[in-house]
Amino acid sequence: MYRIRKIVLAFLLLNLCSVIMCGCAKKETPVETGVTQTEEKLVIGMSFDSFVIERWQRDRDIFVQAAKELGAEVNVQNANGDVEKQREQIDYLVKKKVDVLVIVCIDSDALTESVAAAKNAGIKVIAYDRLINNADIDLYISFDNEMVGTLMAQSLIDQGLAGGKVIMVGGSTADNNVSMVEAAFIQVMDQNNVEILDRTHCDGWRAELAADYIYEHRDLVSECDAIMCGNDNVASQVATSLAVQRLAGKIMVTGQDADLEACQRIVEGTQIMTVYKPVDNLARRAAECAVALAREEEIQGDDVGEIDNGGKVLPFVRLEPVKVTIDNMDEVIIDSGFHSREEVYLNVK
Secondary structure, eight states: OHHHHHHHHHHHHHHHHHHHHHHHHHHHSOOOOOOOOOOOOEEEEEEESOSOSHHHHHHHHHHHHHHHHTTEEEEEEEOTTOHHHHHHHHHHHHHTTOSEEEEOOSOTTSOHHHHHHHHHTTOEEEEESSOOTTSOOSEEEEEOHHHHHHHHHHHHHHTTOTTOEEEEEEOOTTSHHHHHHHHHHHHHHHHTTOEEEEEEEOGGGOTHHHHHHHHHTHHHHHHOSEEEESSHHHHHHHHHHHHHTTOBTTBEEEOSSOOHHHHHHHHHTSOOBEEEOOHHHHHHHHHHHHHHHHTTOOOOSTTEEEEEOSSOEEEEEEEOOEEEOTTTHIIIIITTTSSOHHHHTTTOO
């Protein structure tokens, strides 16, 4: 009996040791779960001047979609043309700890401190389409604004303006692009002996100010051969005011952005040209750059140069704009899908 108890006890001890050893072995052996750690989603903060200008809505939609395809989400803020509100929204995005901040500024000289706050928080900053002066931004992406002015001017010269007279109705002087466009435009005017009768600007890009100017300067307007407009929204107000005075089609009008109404006026004969800036390309390229900066990658490409914003020399992704007239409307605007044929030729029989 004693011997049987010894055998049973030995058997139990052997089983206990086996369990203990298995438990130890289990601890030391890594378990394959098949689950890998996912990368945290990037967040891009985007602050817009406003959505009054038709093209900004398209920029927003394409940028957001492109960023999504690249694995980032976008927090969009709209300042409605209010500089102080834009500062507050940038501060909000900084507190939200976004990875990159993309700004369509209202005033090129008003965001130095806001940019500094973002950079102090370790956030990369991109100036989208409008340069932010005297600020430590990481990238500026836009179209060649000097070329925009040259295309406007050369179109007028091609239509016989040499030796004639022009009025310039520009956009907001707070927008750094305005000075670049106008400087290039004036250079071509000087080269072709064109007299600039007057220059005025629409503060805050308020296009209705252009209409006020045309009504208040009827005598001067009747003397000019052409009116250079800061964008198509301004051109729309100018064209309407000229129509009231029965001058539509008699005075040449230029613009930029290829807004639908501008394209309609071109085929109708009340605006001679617009400058098409492929915002699809700009928005997608900007999304690529934002994601690259967030990942600490270098911005590369044939479109990358440099620009001095008064505070530093920084990378400048420069895209080329395209002149649009009645001769290439179908090729540039319709074939690209920017506007449909039915929309552009709506009022043409």
